Amino acid sequence: MIILLSLALPACYLSGITDPQANVRRLPVALVAGPQREGGALDGTARSVADAVRTGTDQEKIRIIAMSPAEMATAMRDNAVYGAVVIPEDFDHALAGLVTATPGTVPARPVVSIVTNAGAGNLAAGLVNGAMSPVLAAVQHSVAERLGVFADPYRALVLREPFAVRTVPDRVLPPRSGSGLTPFYLALVTILIGFIGASTIHPAVDAAIGFAPSEVGPFTTRRRYRPASRTTTLLAKLAVLLAVAPIAAALLNLTAARVIGVPMDHPLVMWLLLTSAITAVGIGALSVFAVFGSPGALVNTFFFVAMSLATGPSVPTEALPAWLRACTSITAMPPILDGVRAVLFFDGRGAAGLTDGWTHIAVGATVGLALGLTTTWWYDRNPRLSRHPAEAEATAGALLRR
Structure with a gap:
């Protein structure tokens, strides 16, 4: 029996923690892309970013669920998702401001947020961030190529990273957590x-x-x-x-x-x-x-x-x-x-x-x-x-x- 336990205990303890990133299957992550302002040459870019997130994510590992901001907030409170990718409602407008900005000005880049569920723990947050950061980096590159059509050569160089990506928890856990x-x-x-x-x-x-x-x-x-x-x-x-x-x-x-x-x-x-x-x-x-x-x-x-x-x-x-x-x-x-x-x-x-x-x-x-x-x-x-x-x-x- 001791010999069996010597085999079983390491298998149990180490199997789950050794490489969780490789074992991920259908981890639920929300995708929030609010309605954008219309009337500019870059209309639809936010929608393209959302589509690229869906298609660029390994569907076997990450289950992308489209949600509204209110639905995402409820899902976070119900611990139904481990995180979310949030594209702000002014994304297209902010990108247009980058392209048409007057020389000498430095307009703010739009920010796409990876929101992690703080209550699910640090490892879950790391899995979400590790899965979505490379996808958004690839999307940044494709958006930069699109913006180069509208911008002069100098500004096209500046717009190599047309939007910022930040990782934030959905809330701050209380002390002694x-x-x-x-x-x-x-x-x-x-x-x-x-x-x-x-x-x-x-x-x-x-x-x-x-x-x-x-x-x-x-x-x-x-x-x-x-x-x-x-x-x-x-x-x-x-x-x-x-x-x-x-x-x-x-x-x-x-x-x-x-x-x-x-x-x-x-x-x-x-x-x-x-x-x-x-x-x-x-x-x-x-x-x-x-x-x-x-x-x-x-x-x-x-x-x-x-x-x-x-x-x-x-x-x-x-x-x-x-x-x-x-x-x-x-x-x-x-x-x-x-x-x-x-x-x-x-x-x-x-x-x-x-x-x-x-x-x-x-x-x-x-x-x-x-x-x-x-x-x-x-x-x-x-x-x-x-x-x-x-x-x-x-x-x-x-x-x-x-």
């Missing part, structure tokens, strides 16, 4: 609390009923065994989890907001989300222990830690390798991270990932609970799989007598 990484670390801590909590509850309840010894340093104690079915034992562990999850979430929330100073405009929503996430992860981990026994620790480590760190904590889903992108629908990190990010950076909007986070957390908890209870029920009904020492000895004796 960790350059957009705070949601990732908060989601990771939440998963670890659920995972480690389940790993603590599992042996503690087994020790409480006398099924397993309890060790503290060099001291070992074992209570008298109290027969309990696997299903009853699992339910007892789940009851402990449900009791401590709200307290753990409250302490996590309090530490993040009050002690560390993470800006949190919706603390109640965050507490409910963290409580649900800890509960869902804990249910899944306890069910894995119920199914696999001691090897469940390795299964849980791989699924809740390795796969969570591999499936998009800082890399957009669209920039993951295909096999990791497929795993994002079943691993714990993406829905929890989307929910936390929506609460911290997108005003708790459901469309920004909170609704999807709630849904996936609920589905994950339900599947984990069904897996655990169904498996323990089947184990309890099979005498050969008895958890009770006396019954196991009687079954073994009966098998030997046959």
